[in-house]
Amino acid sequence: MIGYNFAYLDExxxxxxxxxxxxxxxxPGHQVPFGSREMPLPYGWGTGxxxxxxxxxxxxxxxxxxxxGADDTTNAVSIRRFFARTAGVxxxxxxxxxxxxxxxxxxxxxxxxxxxxIVYQVPQPxxxxxxxxxxxxxxxxxxxxxxxxxxxxxxxxxxxxGHIAISYDYPVMVNGRYLMSPSPIxxxxxxxxxxxxxLQLFGAGREKRIYAIPPYTEVRSLDFDDHPFxxxxxxxxxxxxxxxxxxxxxxxxxxxxxxxxxxxxxxHCETRRAAGHVGEQAMAAE
Amino acid sequence: xxxxxxxxxxxxxxNAHAWLAETRRGDQAVAEIATDQISEQLGRAVDxxxxxxxxYDRDLAAxxxxxxxxxxxxxxxxxxxYRTTLPRFGYSTPVDTGAMHIHRRVSAVFKDLPGGQIxxxxxxYTHRLLDFALAAGAAxxxxxxxxxxxxxxxxxSDLLDDEGLIExxxxxxxxxxxxxxxxxxxxxxxxxxxxxxxRGDEGFLLAMGYSTQRGWGGTHPxxxxxxxxxxxxxxxxxxxxxxxxxxxITLTECQMVNQFAGSKTKPPQFTRGYGLAFGHSERKAxxxxxxxxxxxxxxxxxxxxxxxxxxxxxxxxxxxxxxxxFVEHLKLPHYVDFQSELETIRRMxxxxxxxxxxx
Numbered sequence: 186m187i188g189y190n191f192a193y194l195d196e197x198x199x200x201x202x203x204x205x206x207x208x209x210x211x212x213p214g215h216q217v218p219f220g221s222r223e224m225p226l227p228y229g230w231g232t233g234x235x236x237x238x239x240x241x242x243x244x245x246x247x248x249x250x251x252x253x254g255a256d257d258t259t260n261a262v263s264i265r266r267f268f269a270r271t272a273g274v275x276x277x278x279x280x281x282x283x284x285x286x287x288x289x290x291x292x293x294x295x296x297x298x299x300x301x302x303i304v305y306q307v308p309q310p311x312x313x314x315x316x317x318x319x320x321x322x323x324x325x326x327x328x329x330x331x332x333x334x335x336x337x338x339x340x341x342x343x344x345x346x347g348h349i350a351i352s353y354d355y356p357v358m359v360n361g362r363y364l365m366s367p368s369p370i371x372x373x374x375x376x377x378x379x380x381x382x383x384l385q386l387f388g389a390g391r392e393k394r395i396y397a398i399p400p401y402t403e404v405r406s407l408d409f410d411d412h413p414f415x416x417x418x419x420x421x422x423x424x425x426x427x428x429x430x431x432x433x434x435x436x437x438x439x440x441x442x443x444x445x446x447x448x449x450x451x452x453h454c455e456t457r458r459a460a461g462h463v464g465e466q467a468m469a470a471e
Numbered sequence: 472x473x474x475x476x477x478x479x480x481x482x483x484x485x486n487a488h489a490w491l492a493e494t495r496r497g498d499q500a501v502a503e504i505a506t507d508q509i510s511e512q513l514g515r516a517v518d519x520x521x522x523x524x525x526x527y528d529r530d531l532a533a534x535x536x537x538x539x540x541x542x543x544x545x546x547x548x549x550x551x552x553y554r555t556t557l558p559r560f561g562y563s564t565p566v567d568t569g570a571m572h573i574h575r576r577v578s579a580v581f582k583d584l585p586g587g588q589i590x591x592x593x594x595x596y597t598h599r600l601l602d603f604a605l606a607a608g609a610a611x612x613x614x615x616x617x618x619x620x621x622x623x624x625x626x627x628s629d630l631l632d633d634e635g636l637i638e639x640x641x642x643x644x645x646x647x648x649x650x651x652x653x654x655x656x657x658x659x660x661x662x663x664x665x666x667x668x669x670r671g672d673e674g675f676l677l678a679m680g681y682s683t684q685r686g687w688g689g690t691h692p693x694x695x696x697x698x699x700x701x702x703x704x705x706x707x708x709x710x711x712x713x714x715x716x717x718x719x720i721t722l723t724e725c726q727m728v729n730q731f732a733g734s735k736t737k738p739p740q741f742t743r744g745y746g747l748a749f750g751h752s753e754r755k756a757x758x759x760x761x762x763x764x765x766x767x768x769x770x771x772x773x774x775x776x777x778x779x780x781x782x783x784x785x786x787x788x789x790x791x792x793x794x795x796x797f798v799e800h801l802k803l804p805h806y807v808d809f810q811s812e813l814e815t816i817r818r819m820x821x822x823x824x825x826x827x828x829x830x
Contacts, residue, residue, distance in 0.1 A: 189556070195556075195558075218656065219654060220651075220652045220653050222555045223548075223551040223554070223651070224552065224555075225552040227548070227795070227800070228795075228796025228797055228800070229797045229798075229799065229800025229803070230800060230803065252804060253804045253805075253807045254807060257481075258480060258804050259480045259483060259484055260804070261480070262481050263484060266481075290808060291807055308800065318783075319783055320657070320783060320787075321657045321658075346822070350819070352808070352811035353807070353808040353811045353812070354808075369805075369807075370807075371811040372811060391793050391797055393655070417811070417815070418814070419810065419813075433810070434810060435810055449807055
């Protein structure tokens with residue numbers, strides 16, 4: 186784009202972000218403060234993820250952007266266009282074809298590879314924020330690995346509800362050291378974080394923090410021996426492709442309780458349908 | 472209903488933008504507003520957008536206001552997003568507000584003082600009656616002109632300082648931090664706090680300052696002085712080694728004079744709260760001065776219990792671009808998280824139902 190550098194940010198800013206990324210990779214799960222810039226998109230729309238993507242993107246990269254697992258949600262469209270416009274890189278909706286995937290709230294169903302990078306948009310990087318509002322204090326707690334309050338919170342959930350009642354943004358321990366927010370992905374996606382072959386980068390623009398999980402790093406969802414972590418999904422098959430192991434969106438089809446459950450990962454669903462898988466509702470429609 | 476996977480986000484966005492442009496222009500039978508009209512006739516809005524946008528440029532601020540349909544936070548956001556793309560050449564030497572070319576100068580602590588009280592173009596004593604003549608577009612009568620040659624106007628804080636009654640002004644500590652390049656960290660020094668407050672939302676600072684007056688961390692303030700006018704901005708390029716004038720900007724400065732009981736090591740002395748804003752932004756400068764002083768509670772050995780005394784609370788929430796982004800992001804899709812909450816709550820209700828049956 187005329188008047189702007191490749192991928193919008195100037196090279197000095199990219200260097201600053203890459204330094205933060207290197208530090209983040211070297212200390213898995215640790216939040217690294219960085220000089221987050223004011224982007225031409227609002228805070229909360231993925232400015233952290235956009236800055237990280239801008240810093241790692243090269244001319245040969247193929248970019249995929251998803252929001253809620255879907256390539257066609259308006260904000261995903263907007264961010265994909267932003268990079269198509271400012272970097273001129275190729276974009277795709279196919280998980281397998283992408284070299285960089287920027288995401289909000291999901292990890293694709295298809296397993297990622299070593300030659301891929303996934304960039305998460307993070308609204309609140311501090312996993313302890315709901316227990317302790319002061320960032321000066323939470324930094325101290327991380328330094329001392331003082332994570333007792335989080336275990337107490339989980340324990341209180343169990344005593345009150347019989348199980349842990351966190352359904353998204355479920356806290357994880359990275360490499361046995363740092364407590365980390367996986368961003369608001371559903372707990373269903375948490376197991377994918379563990380030993381992932383792809384590099385995982387997290388950007389929080391408003392909170393000015395970057396963190397990372399290097400490939401093949403142990404990521405454990407917090408739990409107790411007698412209350413092991415459980416990933417949940419709606420107990421249905423996808424109405425369009427029949428998948429029984431994907432994360433589902435619930436679509437309200439009428440005002441008489443009608444519901445349709447469909448894959449939240451649109452690429453996954455389309456790929457399956459192209460391969461001949463047919464769900465119950467898709468069959469009924471034919 | 473046959474479900475079709477939601478497609479067409481791209482077209483929806485294009486159409487929305489076209490509609491927005493049309494709405495922004497309004498009825499085409501009405502003359503289009505020009506940016507010079509905005510900068511000349513909506514000057515206070517321009518001042519606010521420059522302050523919160525962190526960029527002194529009246530023309531760009533006027534354009535931002537036009538582009539944002541008068542939404543001043545959106546306009547400040549436009550200005551900030553532009554500002555980040557500009558290279559940073561250096562920083563100015565501290566501006567000398569004592570040498571300000573004064574348009575307005577009032578003190579609430581001395582009835583008269585060197586240079587006198589200058590009301591200037593203020594709304595303070597207007598009666599808030601809608602002026603229907605203004606709607607009809609009447610030209611205002613010419614304002615009377617004073618004789619030229621205004622006397623020197625030393626700052627009230629300097630007059631108090633001569634007697635040692637007020638604490639010093641703090642020393643120039645060389646290159647200041649830059650919030651727009653380095654993330655805020657705590658403890659944040661006063662220069663950095665003032666930088667955040669200067670960019671902070673006027674409404675937020677007003678509410679915080681107001682809260683200190685109602686007992687949430689009182690600071691016993693007096694308006695030592697408010698002054699508004701033009702000051703010269705100077706930078707010292709390293710290759711020259713001396714300061715050069717790069718232009719004038721209009722500023723509003725507020726020096727609050729606050730009680731301080733003294734401590735074991737310090738005799739009683741007045742303390743300062745400082746506010747500075749681009750353009751004519753008196754409410755902002757005054758509120759900022761109140762908040763600056765209340766944020767110094769810890770430094771001055773006062774008990775910090777009120778929100779306006781909590782540095783993290785104030786600094787993390789004073790920025791309206793950050794605030795509006797995060798509040799408004801809630802309208803982005805959250806289907807996935809909500810779905811996981813639905814499953815959890817259904818499970819909890821089923822568990823509760825079973826427990827009731829067994830009882």
